[in-house]
Amino acid sequence: MLATPASTPSPTAEVPETPAQRRQRLRGQLQVLAAPLLQQMADTLADAPEPELFRAVEVRLRDLGQQVAAAAHQTGLDDRKKGGTKAPAPSAPTAAATPATSRTGPTMCSPFTAP
Numbered sequence: 001m002l003a004t005p006a007s008t009p010s011p012t013a014e015v016p017e018t019p020a021q022r023r024q025r026l027r028g029q030l031q032v033l034a035a036p037l038l039q040q041m042a043d044t045l046a047d048a049p050e051p052e053l054f055r056a057v058e059v060r061l062r063d064l065g066q067q068v069a070a071a072a073h074q075t076g077l078d079d080r081k082k083g084g085t086k087a088p089a090p091s092a093p094t095a096a097a098t099p100a101t102s103r104t105g106p107t108m109c110s111p112f113t114a115p
Contacts (some may be wrong), residue, residue, distance in 0.1 A: 026079060033071040037064050 017025075041064050048057040 022079075026075060029075050029079075030072050033075065034068050037068050037071075040064055 041061055044057055044060050044064070
């Protein structure tokens with residue numbers, strides 16, 4: 001698996017990042033991650049004998065492509081991590097007191113009623 005590069009710090013909360021700025025920053029991170037894999041793809045294609053272009057080479061290129069996609073996905077997920085909360089969550093409200101039970105007299109269908 002790929003080692004993700006040291007992520008650049010997200011912009012401060014004071015100045016929100018525009019979607020275009022975020023896209024540009026992510027593109028830069030992805031280019032760093034993808035460059036070695038694209039080089040491996042180019043080497044695989046350049047060094048492959050003609051009969052293997054639709055066998056082992058195809059599988060190798062697919063594997064490298066999946067690594068690029070996985071690295072891109074992980075970069076996007078890491079970018080969305082917001083960190084911990086600043087304050088503890090408030091405690092839950094206390095429950096209302098249990099109502100007192102009332103005694104009722106025996107009913108006609110009660111097994112304890114005398115005939």
